Amino acid sequence: MVQINVWKWSKRRPCFQITFLIFMVFIAATSLFNELKIQHFDHHNPQIQSDRNHLPNSNHLNPTEIDRFTECSSTEKYSGRKIEWNENDRLKPVSDSEKECDVFSGKWVFDNTSHPLYIESSCPYMSDQLACHKHGRADLNYQYWRWQPNDCNLKRWNVAEMWEKLRGKRLMFVGDSLNRGQWISLVCLLQSVVPANKRSMSPNAHLTIFRAEEYNASIEFLWAPLLVDSNSDDPVNHRLGDRIIRPDSAYRHLSKWADADILVFNTYLWWRQGPVKLLWKSEENGVCEELDGQGAMELAMKTWAKWVNSDDNHNKRRVFFVTMSPTHQWGREWNPKSEGNCYGENHPITEKKYWGSGSDLPTMTMVENILARLGSKVTVLNITQLSEYRKDGHPSIYRKFWETLSPEQLSKPESYSDCIHWCLPGVPDVWNELLFHFL
Template sequence: MHTVKGRPPIPVFAVFVCVFFVGFFLYNENIRRIQEDKAGRLRESLSSAVSTPDRGRSRTENRSSTSSGGAFDWSKACPTIRNRSLGAEGKRSGLETRGDDFTDEFADQRPEDSNTCDLFSGKWVFDNASYPLYSERDCPYMSDQLACRKHGRPDSVYQNWRWQPHKCNLKRWNATAMWEKLRGKRLVFVGDSLNRGQWISMVCLLQSVIPKDQKYMTPNSHLTIFKAKEYNASVEFYWAPLLVESNSDDPVKHRLSNRIIRPDSIAKHAAHWGKADILVFNSYLWWRSGTKIKLLWENAEDGACEETEGLEAMKLALRTWEEWIFSNINPLLTRVFFVTMSPTHLWSHEWGPKTGGNCFNETTPITTEYYWGSGSDTRIMRIVDNILARLGSRVTVLNITQLSEYRKDGHPSIYRKFWETFSSEQMLNPVSRSDCIHWCLPGVPDAWNELLYALL
């Protein structure tokens, strides 16, 4: 057989190609079997948590209209309610109701002395030469809830702070390079209004390098999409504040005193985000409302509900999310991030004089290293830590909590559009109507996205 010098005979090359594809197929089959095995064990664990009387019946037979795509009538849910006992498992997990005393068990922890770069450990550095990374008024997609200067905030220094890790430098933001990372892909943020703020920040960071006729935004809905035609890429936000199905899933009408979740139902939401290339999840504040949450299990007879504390409900919902990740995510194809708690700054006595103030009129960051306020719930941190530890490399943690703790100056306070009506007493007392939960843009969420950019 004649051969060309330096090249193997064609049959040898063909054998090599065949061996490569067979090996690739077997590897992916092995990954799939491992995922299915873990998902099966999680399903058994989740089923054991359900104490509804008809657990032996097929789950397929009992799926609600939401699972099949229809509209579920939440007004008819929970005709009867019973309390859910936390039991030994809940006590071991630290899910018992906390009193008024706050134990800042994480505040005294220090990272190990190491030369390893930790992007999440550092300080805020004033930098009015490079920051902000965009202008509030030049971003046509800015939200009135986050446009603090537009709504009268007199200072702008909150826009000039740069996050500086202690032992390394954060990769400098480059919008064009980020679009190259996203070329042909879907980046989807999933969660509540804080995650929506991070999505808006990302859109504002990216949109300026896209010509006007090459970009568009869909109308606000459950799934809102910013599309860059040139890159065939999209940056999207899906409203799912509790991750699983709930009666708060309307992106506009969700302020309900009677909160109900379906703790074992996530498929309806996942149908919108399941084919994304990059997923960024969050879930935190909605579990801390202080009121009990009703649980409507898929196989509950006659719509009967259990009732439990918010953190126990969160644990059940995150276990369903965990099961979905194990069952549906191939880490070789899809990147998944989970954003940790976004702190609130509701009590100024935690960082300064013992007054009755909050974030109102705060204009500089907290400089005490490792400061930790009661706006970051350590019980939720334990729940999330346990879930993410089991998921391992399938999910990357975007740990924004400590760096955001320092930024008592970054909230809208009274400088945003409010949809509720305030009393005359509240109008005379700005502290009483200050938003110390969300973040002004440009501002803190831009740093979260710089970290996301560095980790991609």
């Protein structure tokens, strides 16, 4: 019936039909010309070719090949397969230079004059997971602590100077929810000087972007909790029974971060949730191998490091790696008489070089060895020790919980306290002061 109606309509308007046909041919020809023009431009643009050369061959890997519905057909023991690369720079990472003051060693100083660097309620991009005052925390002392290195000073935070460093650039955080917290912190630190009609935030997605029009700059967050491609790459639906990764591929994420000017990576916490299943890129039958979290993390780190090492743009691009963010799940580690966790804590730990079980030394050693092989191609932001002291800086019960809490949980706040993430303003602001210091 539809075809008959169209034919009758066309039959009554033969001139219009011919005109329309000519118009469509013109559009098709124009599109073909533009495509050829774009291909010609790409072919003669060395930067685009360089970035594409570091992407895995699309004929061998579909970036949507592994997702949250991916399952292993069977699981075998880890075969011992390695990720290797030929490093050509064995210098110490930038932030470990002996010629500079160690800004990562120091103490927290109470400073209610210069801190906080912004007000929680004044940041429209604040996360309900991190807005502790909004969700009932009356004690605001966690906002007033300033990090003071032992033998020097951190570069004083300056919003105007930071924007000038970012002018015309893309700064991208790549990692898990802790890295997302640092991203939100930086947006809150910077957004107030940008007029409301000159800034925007894209919806939450795999890649979420804050744009500042007058600086032609963006501050972005890419959800990649395991750095390599995995079944947990959906920013919302990632609570899965099995953690499955492609240990030798970061295609999905790399295709987004390859053009960024400043990259800030992290990964750690998701590797502490039990064994990980490895689905190698070359495996066509869905057979997985199983490996402990630290071993799987090492493979993922080496795949990431392989890209950093081969990046032809490393002289212009800045790459940072943020070390593990500690948790404070066991109060007995800083107070032998305690049976709780971070709930109710309102003061930093003062014991020098305090180290709890929320930070894993063997994992840190493994990461340090990989970063050392990358040398000056990566700047390390060693936030672990300074964050270890801040048992008071977590949201605890003062955040939005998306799941309904049971009466049993509500009767015992320690049972549902968040001792992983950090209140804002707070500890992640110092991580960004360190980023500013090294930029």
